[in-house]
Amino acid sequence: MARSKAVLWTVLTAQFMVVLDGTIVTVALPSIDTGLHFDSQLQLQWVINAYILLFGGFLLFGGRAGDLLGRQRLFIIGLTLFGLSSLVNGIAQNPETLIVGRAVQGLGAALTSPAVLSIIIVTFEGVRERAKALGYFSAVTATGSAAGMLAGGALTEWLDWRAIFLVNVPIVAITIIGALRTIPNNRHEAARQTRMDLPGAVIITAGLMLLAYGVVNAVDWGWGSARVWLIIAGAAALIGLFLVVEAASKQPLVRLGIFKGRALASANIAMILMTGGMFVMMFFPTLYLAQVKGYGPIEVGLAYLPWPIAMAAVGGVAQKVIAKAGPKLPLSIGLVIVGAGLFHLSFLETDSSYASGILPGMLLTAIGAGFSWASLFLVASVGVRPEESGLASGLINTSQQLGSAIGLATLSSVAAAYTADLIAGGATPNDALVEGFDRGFLIGAVILLVGAAVVIVGLRAADGRHTPRPDEQAERGQTPVINLEPALGD
Known part of the structure; x- marks a missing residue:
């Protein structure tokens, strides 16, 4: 048990750092622009886009590579790339170096993140233990983005924008040492006989x-x-x-039959829809607080602080609910609550206060996410063969990243187009900007409700609560999958 906990905290440290880096740069972009003199706003956006491209593009490859090469080995390779590129970013003297460094960071993250989830799946086999571990994993994954806002604001304002990259270097070094000591480089026997x-x-x-x-x-x-x-x-x-x-x-690389499992297929569709609708929470409120309300970097970061706190608090409750009721009920309710939070935010006005305009929607989305994240990752691992645990984690992580990228780009475009139309019609820039955000939030809420419908229709109440015993699977001619049953009798 002590070794399992050491493994869990080692991989969670890496996961938090990877997710944090997806948003920590956002608040620091103006300072980065001033420091390195980017040619245009489009070039500056590639500081974020380069990370997203490599991260999203290589997740599936990274997930399968962990099954074939060994999870510890891939975990360490990914962390090494992530740490070295962070160092390069921290000392970059021109935009091109920083953009290339961010791309390599994304590649390192794409190798690390699937290995994290795969290691958790094979380390914790019982429903109760796995639900608890995935509760921590999902809390770290979901809150890392919000925490990145606070960390980016604090480091940029109190130190320098370079600190947001250099802080990764010692964390990577400590995590690699922890991985060498606690995580075995295990591969399932079937994976040993498979080529990439x-x-x-x-x-x-x-x-x-x-x-x-x-x-x-x-x-x-x-x-x-x-x-x-x-x-x-x-x-x-x-x-x-x-x-x-x-x-x-x-x-x-991907056994297409894996999608015949209703649980895995439903989980991936729901993940795309959830992140596609919810990820605007990381950006629209940031722009609203900074451009409309005049908040500084550290103030924006502090404004997001209730999100990870509420998410972590609800995550503990969600673990107990999942262990008793299974993941379908908390996942369905969680997605509806996230949708309700986005719906509340769709009523933002230029003169709305933080307490009445932003905070209630932020808390609702955090509460809903707290129930949804752990449930989604648990359902995505149900019935998965041990030799395909990395593939399953790569799939759900890919769904998360693609949902975030597609959702944010689509809703940002909708918001920008509506804002432009309103300005052309004579509205003030701030009023038009907020109305554009409202339109994006409203569509995001609808997307979350569609996600809830997918879960209700696609999942069974028993998914995530029981899988056939190995002897039952052998009778059916199936390869034994990770058994979740023992913990039910705990």
Whole structure:
């Protein structure tokens, strides 16, 4: 048990750092721009986009590589890339170096994050133990983005923007030492006999990166741009080719039959919808507080502080509910609560106060996310073969990243277009900006309700509470999957 706890805290430290870096840069962008003299706003955005592209594009590859090469080995490789690129970013003297460094950081994160979830899945097999571990994992994953706002504001204001990167270096070093001491480099026997499907890996990575590239540029180019749709069409063609290659491969990167499981398929669809609607929480309120209300970097960070606190508090309750009732009920309710929070935020006005305008919606989304995250990750691991635990974690992480990127780009475009129309009609810039945010929040709320409907229809009450015993699976000619049953009798 002590070793399991050491493994858990080692991988959670890495996960928190990876997720934190997705948003810690946001608040520091103006200072980075001043320090390195970017040519344009578009070039500056690549400090974020480069990270998203490599992170989203290589997640599936990273998940499968952990199954084949060993989870500890991949975890350490990913952390090493992440730490070295953080050092390069911290001492960068020009925009090009920083953008390349952020891309390598994204690659390191894509190798590290699936390994984290895979290690948790194979370390904790009982429902109660796994639900508790995934509760911590989901709390770290969900709150890391909000904590990044606070950390970015504090480090930028009190030290320098370079500190947001350099702080990663000692944390990476300590985490690698912890991984070498606590995490075995285990691979399932079936995975030892499998080779990496390089054609499939290259095709799907290129397809996902191309999709992410089109989506992140849609905000600037516009969703009506021919470039956007040509890129998305190219991505769709590559993903289609990937499916053909995998169906014909004797040792595919992704066994397509894995999607026949209702739980895994429903969890991935729900994850895309949840992050697609909810991720605007990390950006619209930031712009509202900074541009409309005049908050400084540290004030914006402090304004987000209730989010991770509420999320962590609810996460403990969610673990107990999941252990007793299974994940379907808390997941369904959680998604509805997140939608309610976004719906409240859709009534923001220019003169709304933080206490009445932002805080209630922030708390509702945090409470809903607290119930939803752990449930989603648990459902995504139900019925998964041990040798495919990395693949399952890569899939759910990919869904999370693609949902975030596509949702944010789409809702930002909708908000920007509506703001432009209002300004053209004579509205003041601030009023038009807030009305654009409101439109984005409202659509996000609808997306969350669709996600709740997917869960209600797609999941069974028993999903996540019981899997067949190994002898039952053998009778059916199935490869034994991770058994979740023993903990039910605890």
